[in-house]
Amino acid sequence: MHLSNQRQFQQGFTLVELIIAMAIIALLARIAIPAYMESVNRGKRAQAQVAVTGLAQSFERYFSNCNSYNSSTCVLGASINASNAPTIYPPSVPSTGTAFYTLTVNIPAGGASYTISAAPVAGGSMANDKCGTFTLASDGTKNITGQAAGVAITDCWK
Template identity: 35%
Template sequence: MNRPNAIRGFTLIELMIAVAIVGILVAVAVPAYQDSVRKARRGQAKADLVEIAQLAERFRSVNNTYVGFALPTGMNVSPRQGTTYYNIAIANQTANTYTLTATPQGPQTEDTLCGTLGLNAAGVKSAATSDISRCW
């Protein structure tokens, strides 16, 4: 039946196939995107830890101790503006050592690959997981 004036369009089956394909692509793409976003936030936290470590070293070169070094105003969170994804703290402060930690907050807590990041005065990096090379 070839009707010259018949309206041509998509059948319901063709439309459902297209919707299924889009659904599959979204199911694959969204988690990959979210993982990339978490990795970028982790990179910012690592950069902030290294920057604070440099400030601590500068403090020690002047005062010959880490005692008394405090996180500069606004540097206790990462990123410094906008939504906080990591809280940064300094602990175990003595004359010769300290430990910086970046603890995930909010949606960043879903970053099960690394969790809490750490950096000490000797430059030793740590993470909540055993595979530090994937985190740092």
């Protein structure tokens, strides 16, 4: 028998088939990875918003009993203020593990109002997020600062 008469069977993949498969995988990754990262960032933004509104609820409960957001004469004990707010609610989001937002409270003199902010941690996973810093005022006004160009409040506060 001659080798030319024998039929040889090819096993495995050709180089062209491998290149086509790699191109398809690269295309899918180019679409899927940014969508996945945006989904993760939306989840982190939601955690920050929950923390901000949770702290605001604590302030409102305090106000309903003391008629001030910063009262040293209230019968509930120590006053709630910017310096002791971390004992009422964790100062970062999440409260354990690597923080990606820092919570801050600003209470003007007189204690008639407050503003709570959730700012991305510098160098953290949300440092360059399109929404920037979330703020919530005692009158319910929601805002964002440091956001990317063209990003509206309604794009970030859900």
